[in-house]
Amino acid sequence: MFNLSLMLLLLPLLGCLFVLTSQKKGNNAHHVTLFTLGSGIFIILRLFAELDLSQKGLQFIHQLNWLESANIRLSFGFDAFALLLLLGIYISVLIGVVGLDDKSKKSKSLLAWSLYLLWNITGFLGANDMFSFYAYFAGMLVPLFMLIGSFSQLKKKNTFYLFFLFNFAGVLILLCSLLLVYKFYHGNLQLQEIALVHLPPKVAQVVWGGVCLALLVRIPIWPFHYWISNIGSNIKNPLVYICTNLLPLTGLYGFMRLWQLTIADSVRPYILLLVVFCLLSMLFIALIGIAHKDFLYKLFAYMTVFYLLFLLSEILLSSVLLADSLQMNIAYSLFIFLLVTSSLIAIDLRLEKECMEKNCEYRGILAYMPRRSKVFAFFVLVALGLPISSMFWNNFIIISALFNFNFFIGIMVMFAISLISVSILYELYMMRDLKKRATNNDIEDISQGRFAFFMVIIIIIFLSFFNPLWFVD
Amino acid sequence: MLEHLIYLSPLLLIFSGIVFYALVNFRQDETNKCFRFSRILLFAGLVLNIIFYNKPMIAEITSANRLTSSFVELLYIGALLLVYLARKWFSNMKQSGGQFCYMLLLGVLAGSLLIVSKNLALTTATLILFVFANYYMLQKAVNKQTTEIGSLYLSAATTCIILFMTALILVYRACQSFDYADISAYLANSPHSLGVFAIGAVLVLGYMFLFAAAPLHYWLTEAAGKMTMPVFAYFMLLPNIAYLLSFIRLNLRVLQPLNSELQMFYVGVAFMSMFVGAVGACSSQNIRKTFAYIGVYYIGNVFLVLQHMTPIAAQTTIIYWIVYLLAMTGLCLTLFSLKARGEYLLTLNEFSGVAYKCPIVAITMIFFLFSLLGLPPFTGVLGIFAILNNLAAQNHFYYLLYVLLTLMMIGYAYLHIIRTLYFEDSRNNFDRVDLGLSCLLIILVILMIYLVLQPQYLLAQTWLFEVL
Numbered sequence: 001m002f003n004l005s006l007m008l009l010l011l012p013l014l015g016c017l018f019v020l021t022s023q024k025k026g027n028n029a030h031h032v033t034l035f036t037l038g039s040g041i042f043i044i045l046r047l048f049a050e051l052d053l054s055q056k057g058l059q060f061i062h063q064l065n066w067l068e069s070a071n072i073r074l075s076f077g078f079d080a081f082a083l084l085l086l087l088g089i090y091i092s093v094l095i096g097v098v099g100l101d102d103k104s105k106k107s108k109s110l111l112a113w114s115l116y117l118l119w120n121i122t123g124f125l126g127a128n129d130m131f132s133f134y135a136y137f138a139g140m141l142v143p144l145f146m147l148i149g150s151f152s153q154l155k156k157k158n159t160f161y162l163f164f165l166f167n168f169a170g171v172l173i174l175l176c177s178l179l180l181v182y183k184f185y186h187g188n189l190q191l192q193e194i195a196l197v198h199l200p201p202k203v204a205q206v207v208w209g210g211v212c213l214a215l216l217v218r219i220p221i222w223p224f225h226y227w228i229s230n231i232g233s234n235i236k237n238p239l240v241y242i243c244t245n246l247l248p249l250t251g252l253y254g255f256m257r258l259w260q261l262t263i264a265d266s267v268r269p270y271i272l273l274l275v276v277f278c279l280l281s282m283l284f285i286a287l288i289g290i291a292h293k294d295f296l297y298k299l300f301a302y303m304t305v306f307y308l309l310f311l312l313s314e315i316l317l318s319s320v321l322l323a324d325s326l327q328m329n330i331a332y333s334l335f336i337f338l339l340v341t342s343s344l345i346a347i348d349l350r351l352e353k354e355c356m357e358k359n360c361e362y363r364g365i366l367a368y369m370p371r372r373s374k375v376f377a378f379f380v381l382v383a384l385g386l387p388i389s390s391m392f393w394n395n396f397i398i399i400s401a402l403f404n405f406n407f408f409i410g411i412m413v414m415f416a417i418s419l420i421s422v423s424i425l426y427e428l429y430m431m432r433d434l435k436k437r438a439t440n441n442d443i444e445d446i447s448q449g450r451f452a453f454f455m456v457i458i459i460i461i462f463l464s465f466f467n468p469l470w471f472v473d
Numbered sequence: 474m475l476e477h478l479i480y481l482s483p484l485l486l487i488f489s490g491i492v493f494y495a496l497v498n499f500r501q502d503e504t505n506k507c508f509r510f511s512r513i514l515l516f517a518g519l520v521l522n523i524i525f526y527n528k529p530m531i532a533e534i535t536s537a538n539r540l541t542s543s544f545v546e547l548l549y550i551g552a553l554l555l556v557y558l559a560r561k562w563f564s565n566m567k568q569s570g571g572q573f574c575y576m577l578l579l580g581v582l583a584g585s586l587l588i589v590s591k592n593l594a595l596t597t598a599t600l601i602l603f604v605f606a607n608y609y610m611l612q613k614a615v616n617k618q619t620t621e622i623g624s625l626y627l628s629a630a631t632t633c634i635i636l637f638m639t640a641l642i643l644v645y646r647a648c649q650s651f652d653y654a655d656i657s658a659y660l661a662n663s664p665h666s667l668g669v670f671a672i673g674a675v676l677v678l679g680y681m682f683l684f685a686a687a688p689l690h691y692w693l694t695e696a697a698g699k700m701t702m703p704v705f706a707y708f709m710l711l712p713n714i715a716y717l718l719s720f721i722r723l724n725l726r727v728l729q730p731l732n733s734e735l736q737m738f739y740v741g742v743a744f745m746s747m748f749v750g751a752v753g754a755c756s757s758q759n760i761r762k763t764f765a766y767i768g769v770y771y772i773g774n775v776f777l778v779l780q781h782m783t784p785i786a787a788q789t790t791i792i793y794w795i796v797y798l799l800a801m802t803g804l805c806l807t808l809f810s811l812k813a814r815g816e817y818l819l820t821l822n823e824f825s826g827v828a829y830k831c832p833i834v835a836i837t838m839i840f841f842l843f844s845l846l847g848l849p850p851f852t853g854v855l856g857i858f859a860i861l862n863n864l865a866a867q868n869h870f871y872y873l874l875y876v877l878l879t880l881m882m883i884g885y886a887y888l889h890i891i892r893t894l895y896f897e898d899s900r901n902n903f904d905r906v907d908l909g910l911s912c913l914l915i916i917l918v919i920l921m922i923y924l925v926l927q928p929q930y931l932l933a934q935t936w937l938f939e940v941l
Contacts, residue, residue, distance in 0.1 A: 066928065067928050067929055067932055068929065069929065069932065070932065070933070134849070135849040135850060135854070136849075138848055138849050139848070139849050139850055141848065142843055142848060145891075146839075146895065149891075149892060150895060150896060161885065161888055165884060165885065165888075168846075168848075168881060169881060172877045172881070173877075175857075176861065176865070179858075179861055179862050182862065182865075183865050183866055
């Protein structure tokens with residue numbers, strides 16, 4: 001069975017090589033990308049079918065003796081949590097690829113760098129040892145830098161230098177922390193073994209504090225939020241936008257993997273500070289979301305609030321709820337969250353582009369486009385927590401537990417979520433408001449093919465309401 | 474006697490080539506037969522070196538083991554590559570490459586002797602030979618500012634050599650021998666006075682100058698911007714192969730007793746070189762100058778690790794340096810590959826939009842730059858891993874922090890180059906990339922990827938400890 005997991009680990013890289021060598025004429029690169037993503041989804045589903053959900057820990061373990069003399073043995077494996085996130089990521093990227101315009105579909109570099117990023121994310125989610133965890137964590141930077149630089153309006157600004165250097169600092173901090181572990185352990189550790197390494201208390205604080213900091217750099221929490229908000233508002237390509245917004249997810253994933261094992265004990269004196277930063281960031285970004293008139297920025301604010309909610313719940317609730325059940329709750333939520341936000345990004349960016357090209361009014365624009373309006377409204381309502389997806393149940397559990405843990409924190413979280421929800425809902429209302437529109441628009445509705453694609457996503461989301469892992473049973 | 478002559482044959486071959494060049498005037502040779510001749514000599518020398526890899530040329534003053542022979546072979550391979558590249562350049566410029574070949578062979582001769590030397594007098598002699606070859610290269614390389622840069626180099630080099638020879642004479646007066654082992658024994662047994670420290674420092678100073686470590690970096694960084702391409706590639710690659718091993722051997726075999734005295738001196742040089750290298754690379758608009766500053770930065774790292782003159786530190790340095798040399802070779806190849814209307818590119822602005830016209834060169838350049846930055850999965854991660862691991866193992870956490878800070882600074886310079894290559898619109902009409910150079914670039918990338926996949930060929934060489 002491990003061959004299938006190995007295939008999953010290598011598939012995006014192979015796809016990337018095929019894209020690079022594909023002919024320029026036609027949409028060959030686009031087709032190769034679609035095939036790669038489709039195959040990846042198929043392999044994930046197949047792995048899910050073989051997964052023993054009652055078993056704890058990673059399964060389908062594949063080991064590789066990378067450097068025997070230094071005791072560095074790489075290890076990969078997947079569990080339900082990693083596979084579910086990976087499935088969400090693959091579908092998100094697929095949504096991004098489907099949402100590309102005809103010109104972008106022909107861009108080999110866009111598709112190749114996206115698949116290269118996907119390879120790194122797959123490796124990161126499958127990493128079962130410290131060295132590969134670091135290697136893939138750092139490896140994501142290069143494709144993202146190239147994607148942001150090539151396909152955003154940031155190339156003339158210094159923000160994307162800041163993005164790279166911020167994240168590069170995080171990578172170096174992680175490397176140093178791991179080297180300190182290596183110094184005491186003299187070998188590559190498997191992730192589940194790191195709790196067994198006995199470091200002197202001060203060293204442990206430095207090491208795990210460093211790891212925590214490295215992961216936090218990727219999550220848009222104050223003061224690390226600056227780069228991502230700047231970048232988010234300058235990207236107009238759906239695939240690049242989706243890829244960029246996967247970066248906080250990797251930070252969150254690393255946090256969730258390591259928090260309970262080691263970080264929590266070592267950074268205990270600073271947990272309160274972290275919680276305060278989380279809450280303040282949530283509130284501020286929600287308020288900024290209200291102030292902005294751009295739907296995409298509101299969506300970015302929404303995503304940030306929810307990433308921070310998941311982070312907060314991991315920090316506070318991991319000692320209250322069962323670790324595995326909390327992880328799976330977050331994973332179910334994240335899966336739908338990825339699908340919904342990616343779909344909204346793909347639909348909105350295309351709409352914005354068409355509006356800009358034809359210089360037409362943005363308000364009330366959906367009133368004349370029934371297909372686009374239907375899917376857009378559905379995704380917005382799911383995002384806001386309408387009980388039609390598993391996101392509703394799982395967020396309900398998480399927020400209830402937060403209320404139970406500390407009423408004040410619960411109120412703050414609810415306030416931030418309500419603010420951003422109202423803001424997005426208002427935007428949807430404005431986009432559908434017929435009164436605001438004097439004339440009919442020239443923009444065409446989404447094609448039937450695209451509508452069918454989004455309907456499939458809607459069905460996946462809807463079925464998850466009854467059972468988040470319906471495709472397993 | 475015959476046996477010794479046979480072991481000396483690679484050197485004799487190169488020497489005969491040099492004599493031949495001196496006697497036969499190749500200067501006006503525009504058919505560039507000199508390159509073919511040099512290639513044959515170097516290839517034959519390489520083969521003979523492989524055959525007699527463990528046979529010392531002159532047992533009294535040279536040593537031969539797997540490490541020295543590997544470096545000598547590396548030197549010959551580097552020289553062969555340079556001949557190949559230089560031929561393209563001289564043909565393109567319609568100039569004779571006779572003098573370049575002459576000096577290249579002289580550099581190979583000096584480098585081979587420097588690598589195997591275990592005698593301070595021989596080391597000094599070969600360093601003088603190197604200085605001569607370098608000076609002559611500089612004279613031919615720098616077009617208009619010949620006198621200024623050449624004179625600067627010559628005066629600084631002469632000062633260093635005079636100091637080096639003074640140290641040599643003082644050492645000889647004290648221990649009546651030039652042998653590394655005897656000098657080391659003398660340094661170990663003598664009281665550690667200011668004079669002894671001065672001897673050690675002067676010996677290191679000579680290497681600092683040749684390596685272009687800060688504050689003696691000026692000659693390389695200033696000249697690099699004005700050099701011709703083959704000479705630039707020569708300075709960035711060939712001498713550095715020989716200097717490093719010679720410097721490591723000097724540290725481990727001679728200066729080890731002075732380790733505690735010299736440690737802070739090394740750290741000072743390292744800090745200065747890293748800072749100067751990082752700042753210089755960020756501020757320079759001339760691509761060759763930027764690469765020269767990158768070289769200064771890497772030398773700083775070498776000094777930082779070699780502050781502990783132990784075999785582990787030496788092994789770390791060798792790993793780091795090989796990774797650096799591979800990436801720098803790649804960058805030199807990319808510079809040779811890019812031309813606009815027959816002219817080689819010099820300033821960073823000229824590289825705007827290379828990715829659109831020459832995608833293979835641009836992507837390989839990115840590969841080498843990220844490799845130098847030490848990001849996984851590029852080969853540079855092995856070098857960075859070795860260096861940082863060494864510093865962490867020695868509990869030098871503040872040094873480690875400094876390395877990270879300067880690495881971020883130099884990262885800015887790499888990003889600036891990448892931005893120009895990829896994210897700016899094309900302003901130049903780039904010429905078609907030479908097929909041979911493209912193949913070489915791809916081979917180098919494959920080699921570097923292979924090293925990442927099979928790192929034991931680089932990292933797990935336990936025999937290095939024995940020979941070091």
